[in-house]
Amino acid sequence: MALFTVSNTNDSGAGSLRQAVIDANTAAGADTIQFDPSLAFQTIKLTSGELAIRSDITINGDTDGDRKANITISGDDAHRIFNMNLPGAVLTVRSLTLTDGSEAFGGAILNSHGTTLVVIDSTIKDSAASVAGGGIASGGTMTVINSTITGNTAGAGGGIFVENNLGGQSAAIINTTIHDNEAVGGFNAGGGLSAQNTGTVTISNTTISGNSAAGAGGGIDLFGSSTLTIRNSVVADNAGSSGADIGSTDNSGTINAASNVFGTTVNLVGTYNGNLENTDPMLGDLADNGGPAMTRLPLVGSPLISAGNATLLPADTFNLDGNAGTTVLPQDATGGARVIGSLDIGAAEARDFVVTTLLDVVNAGDGVLSLREAVTLANTTTYANITFAAGLSGTIELTGELALTSSVTINGDTNGDRKADITISGMDTHRIFNTSGANTSVQLHSLTLTDGATTGAGGAIQALGGPSALLSLVDSTIRDSNATIDGGGIHSEVTLFLHNSLVTGNSSNFGGGILIQAGLTIGMSHTTIHGNHATADGGGIDTGGDNLVNIYNSTITNNTAGGTGGGIDLLDGSRANVVSSVVAGNTAGTSGADIGETGTDSDLHVESSLFSTTPSIDSFTPGTTFITGADPRLGPLADNGGPVLTRTPLNGSLLISAGGTLRMNDSTDVDGDGNTAEDVPFDAAGNPRVIGTLDIGAVEFAPPVIGGGATATVAENSTAVTTVIATDPTGQLLNYSIFGGADAAKFGINATTGALAFLAAPDFESPSDAGGNNIYDVIVRARDASGLTADKAIAVTVTDVADTPARDATPPGGGDSHTLPSGGTVSGTAAQLFGDTVSGLGTTGTIRFTDSVTKLSDLIISGNEVRLASAGPNSAPLTLQGDFSDGRFFVVKNAAGGSD
Known part of the structure; x- marks a missing residue:
């Protein structure tokens, strides 16, 4: 197998x-052709004819791994694109757009007898065949899956033409949209698809619409005893002179149809089971709905919704979900789950809705989808996903609350960083979400809900439906909302769960941040409840009685209540488990600054947590590492790098490494690895949840880290020392400063780059360091935007430099000459100085040996010679000062008297 790029x-x-095709045709085995990523979104025009496929070749136009076509191949309105006319040839077209092909048979692709064609995640459009198969003509084996065939024309089979003249033909079409193709001229039959001469076609979960034929079968035409098996598909909104949706030119076709929707009556011989005829499918326009190719989604009230039969789904032969399994078809044409609740008819399920505008409008004909329209669509399904178009960000200003009556997930992260790109505002006039319905599950991911308001309960969210219903917030913020009665941020009458979220700045009479009604459960993990206010009880959280409150790795601070429970108020028999969390800095007008009790019989169990005040609860069980009466030393509420604002422990905080071993499971799969049984891997700032030992609170202590060594060496008479390099786990910008050290006053550091330097160049002969030994001590500091710091002590050693120009590197015995100016010095090892001549001009000078000579007795001075008596191991350099007046000179010789 070869790979060609x-x-x-x-x-x-x-x-x-x-x-690449020529090379692949001649290479042995099955080969793949891919495209360099630099070619993404470019078009290759075939100006010199079609491409002949003669072996087993896969051509993959996905350059970035999202399964979408990044490459377009054009026939330039003059040529067919691919021709498969050699028996045994196999072509897999994956993630490509084929356009502007032109030929008599198979405008874009001709798949002849004995060959195999697979088209997956691709689009074939705007191609033409004068005879048959505007997009594809096939007499061999063909599968088209997760693709779109649109805008093609031919005399027969405007989109696809299949025939079985030589036998062995088969065609399967799955999860595909065949739309707006035309059959005109010649046979004038089969606008979307034509099967002739005992051709066989199996169609599953496909949408065939908007096609036309001058003759029979605007959608599908069967001729010459051809057979169609069709399941879970819609064939509607097509036009033809007979059999607008499905017809037979010679009345010989046979159909086996189950669980389909047809726009008109189908008058063919065959078997029918569970079909709807003469039915408007209520389809949206052909659009990019998030999958590999364009699709038409069912609209609100469409009869396609939940009308399919899941037992008729084909096998996942082409492994759409990448799990190497071939169980039933797992995805629809948008890439979403093929079955959620009940199966929809057609290529695309109706439960994935992509919001494309920030406007709060309802206008079916404006070509965009608002959040309000998406919610209306979601309410017609058993379960829906609402996302926002890539690149869309900003604030949706509501004109009224949004009612969620079915299970739905709304995700406001449009760029994959888990942060909220979408803010929804109630404009200080409206509640934002009102959820209802038993057994419903509402999950809000990466959203900011702000400025909700109501004279009732739940300023931002009112969740109704009882304990079997669920409201879950992940990576989201509820802020600055108000409710007159209770639940300034959230009023919950369902099971409530918050993970990696923030509730702040909300207010109400009871439960400034959150109120949960009696008998229900609230779970909280890696969440911050900060700065909320209740006129009466429960500044942060208020309970309704007999509740179960589980709080793990969370931060509840600076909330206020006029009555009881500045942070949390437990009412009549409520039970709270607080684990590895900080509840501090809250205030209450009557009792329970951090956690208070209204009524009796409440129970509080605390494990590995810090409170600023000791709670007074009927049943209070402090576990291990319960810290009370202490300042948690938290930074301000700030962007510390995670999905929401957080408060991070500062240097010296008692929260650091004081957390316990109990942790919540990663039930929301925050790391996307599919493992929900593991412990939560990240804190609320997006850092590893455990750095060393688990910390108390929503965020791990993650100060900067300074790299590099603790020493530096600098030659005298220079200022640059080193560049201090620090990293911050949260990715914040760092500021550098001089923090201390005995010689701190002699240094400066660039606050941005960390470049450390002497303010004045040091002199080796006149050291000014505190120790007087040419070792200067300084401590540098790196600080991040959260106020977390890291310090590093650096000892800078200053080395001596000859005051004359540096001698050259002549090998021993080279006979260098040195002329010394007044007070000059020549230095080097004994080996370097052998054979050198030192002379002066009526001055004194210095010869400095940097090794070998250990004491004066090792030198023999005779006349103009300096001779080494021995060459023992060096323990200290030795300096010989001499009088070089009157032109005298020294010749340095070795112990034997030689100069080599």
Whole structure:
């Protein structure tokens, strides 16, 4: 198997697609052709004819791994694109757009007898065949899956033409949209698809709409005893002179139809089971709904919704979900789950809705989808996902609350960083979400809900439905909302769970941040409840009685209540488990600054947590590492790098490494690895949940880390020392400063780059360091935006430099000459100085030996010679000062008297 990479858009030559096909045709085995990522969103025009496929070749136009086509191949309105006419040839077209093909048979692709064609995650459009198969003509084996065939024309089979003249033909079409194709001229039959001469076609979970034929079968035409098996598909909104949706030119076709929707009556011989005829499918326009190719989604009230039969789903032969399994078809044409609740008819399920505008409008004909329209659509399904178009960000200003009556997930992260790109505002006039319905599950991911208001309960969210219903907030913020009665942020009458979220700045009479009604459960993990206010009880959280409150790794601070429970108020028999959390800095007008009790019989169990005040609860069980009466030393509420604002422990905080071993499971799969049984891997700032030992609170202590060594060496008479390099686990910008050290006053540091330098160049002969030994001590500090710091002590050693120009590197015995100016010095090892001549001009000078000579007796001075008596191991350098007046000179010799 060989892999060939197309590196340019030329139609021939090295690096071209044509050359890659030629090479793949001659290579042994099954080969793959891919495209260099630099070619993404470019078009290759075939100006010199079609591409002949003669072996087993896969051509993959996905350059970035999202399964969408990044490469377009054009026939330039003059040529067919692919021709498979050699028996045994196999072509897999994956994630490509084929356009503007032109030929008599198979405008874009001709799949002849004995060959195999697979089209997956691709689009074939705007191609033409004068006879048959505007998009594809196939007499061999063909599968089209997760693709779109649109805008093609031919005399027969505007989109696809299949025939069985030579036998052995088969065609399967799955999860595909065949739309707006035309059959005109010649046979004038089968606008979307035509099967002739005992051709066989199996169609599953496909949408065939908007096609037309001058003759029979605007959607599908069967001719010459051809057979159609069709399941879970919609064939509607097509036009033809007979059999607008499905017809037979010679009345010989046979159909086996189950669980389909047809726009008109189908008058063919066959078997029918569970079909709807003469039915408007209520489809949206052909659009990018998030999958590999464009689709038409069912609209609100569409009869396609939940009308399919899941037992008729085909096998996942082409492994759409990448799990190497071939169980039933797992995905629809948008890439979402194929079955959620009940199966929908057609290529795309109706439960994934992509909001494309920030406007709060309802206008079916404006070509955009608002959040309000998406919610209306979601309410017609058993379960829906609402996302926002990539690149969309900003605030949706509501004109009224949004009612959620079915299970739904709304995700406001449009760029994959888990942070909220979408803010929804109640404009200080409206509640934002009102959820209802038993057994419903509402999950809000990466959203900011702000400025909700109501004279009732639940300023931002009112959740109704009882204990079997669920409201879950992940990576989201509820802020600055108000309710007259209770639940300034959230009023919950369902099971409530918050993870990696923030509730702040909300207010109400009871439960400034959250109120949970009696008998229900609230779970909280890695969440911050901060700065909320209740006129009466429960500044942060208020309970309704007999509640179960589980708080893990969370931070509840600076909330206020006029009555009881500045942080949390437990009412009549409520039970709270507080684990590895901080509840501090809260205030109450009557009792329970951090946690208070209204009524009796409440129970509080605390494990590995810090409170600023000791709670007074009927039943209070402090576990291990319960810290009370202490300042948690938290930074301000700030962006510390995670999905929401957090408060991080500062240096010296008692929260650091004081957390316990009990942790919550990763039930929301925050790391996307599919493992929900593991412990939560991240804290609320996006850092590893455990750095060393678990900390108390929503955020781990994650100060900067300074790299590099603790020493530096600098030659005298220079200022630059080193560049201090620090990293911050949260990715914040760092500021550098001089923090201390005995010689701190002699240094400066660039606050941005960390470049450390002497303010004045040091002099080795006149050291000014505190120790007087040419070792200067300084402590540098790196500080992040959260106020977390890291310090590093650095000892800078200053080395001596000869005051004359540096001698050259002549090997021993080279006979260098040194002329000394007044007070000059020549230095080097004994080996370096052998054979050198030192002379002066009526001055004194210095010869400095940096090794070998250990004491004066090792030197023999005779006349103009300096001779080494021995060459023992060096223990200290030795300096010989001499009088070089009157032109005298020294010749340095070795112990034997030689100069070599």
